[in-house]
Amino acid sequence: MAKKAITSRSKSQPTARAAMPVKQTPKAARPKSTKAKPINSGPTKFKPIKFKPWTHAEVAEVFSRFRKANPEPKGELEHLNPYTLLVAVALSAQATDVGVNKATRHLFPVADTPERMVALGEEKVRDYIKTIGLYRTKARNVIALSEQLIALHGSQVPRDREALEALPGVGRKTANVVLNIAFGESTIAVDTHLFRVGNRTGLAPGKTPLAVELGLLKIVPPEFARHAHHWLILHGRYTCVARKPRCEVCIINDLCRWPEKTV
Numbered sequence: 581m582a583k584k585a586i587t588s589r590s591k592s593q594p595t596a597r598a599a600m601p602v603k604q605t606p607k608a609a610r611p612k613s614t615k616a617k618p619i620n621s622g623p624t625k626f627k628p629i630k631f632k633p634w635t636h637a638e639v640a641e642v643f644s645r646f647r648k649a650n651p652e653p654k655g656e657l658e659h660l661n662p663y664t665l666l667v668a669v670a671l672s673a674q675a676t677d678v679g680v681n682k683a684t685r686h687l688f689p690v691a692d693t694p695e696r697m698v699a700l701g702e703e704k705v706r707d708y709i710k711t712i713g714l715y716r717t718k719a720r721n722v723i724a725l726s727e728q729l730i731a732l733h734g735s736q737v738p739r740d741r742e743a744l745e746a747l748p749g750v751g752r753k754t755a756n757v758v759l760n761i762a763f764g765e766s767t768i769a770v771d772t773h774l775f776r777v778g779n780r781t782g783l784a785p786g787k788t789p790l791a792v793e794l795g796l797l798k799i800v801p802p803e804f805a806r807h808a809h810h811w812l813i814l815h816g817r818y819t820c821v822a823r824k825p826r827c828e829v830c831i832i833n834d835l836c837r838w839p840e841k842t843v
């Protein structure tokens with residue numbers, strides 16, 4: 581299978597509650613979680629602005645331009661099959677695609693199936709991915725999700741959102757990436773770049789990645805739905821960058837609603 585990609589990140593944020601005395605439940609009485617917490621559930625901080633709504637024609641124009649500039653957009657996470665795609669996306673939380681690729685170029689040739697990953701063992705997986713953030717948790721999740729794939733899905737990656745999200749360390753965004761890239765479904769995985777672009781442009785403002793995802797699903801015309809998330813992620817990664825967006829070379833700058841755009 582051709583190499584493809586995507587990225588993902590999240591931020592944990594301290595809250596005011598941390599400073600307050602909290603009545604503790606005895607450890608033994610607390611219910612045990614049966615599922616690892618997704619570590620790439622996406623960004624949560626962005627202040628939406630009120631925008632003039634986009635018309636259908638304007639949205640179609642934006643995606644026509646993206647398609648014209650890049651008819652077959654690809655992600656940048658390297659993988660060999662749906663299983664290694666799933667692992668690569670799970671590893672990419674709070675890490676760059678470049679960093680993940682550097683590690684998986686050595687890992688995947690020796691562990692490209694759940695069985696081979698489990699046989700390799702958590703300690704060795706840790707060694708392969710120790711240059712990636714949160715590598716201890718990620719190594720544990722990779723082994724656990726591989727074991728679940730073997731036990732529950734005949735070692736195959738399920739084409740089913742619920743089943744994917746039930747895997748250790750897999751959240752909605754990872755499931756969306758796998759469903760889109762491995763199975764050709766028109767899902768939209770909202771990472772930090774797409775979250776920013778959805779809000780800045782006013783295409784799909786939202787306080788959470790899920791709100792942005794649902795907003796985009798409502799407005800993206802069906803003919804662009806398959807590649808919409810790639811176009812938007814790449815736009816955010818290379819043009820509508822976080823600190824100093826490159827509005828002067830942006831192909832949608834006349835349509836963008838961001839009041840601070842520089843053109």
Ligand code: SF4
Binds near residue numbers: 780825826
């Ligand atoms: S005009 Fe500027 S802010 Fe708007 S989408 Fe383009 S790069 Fe981003």
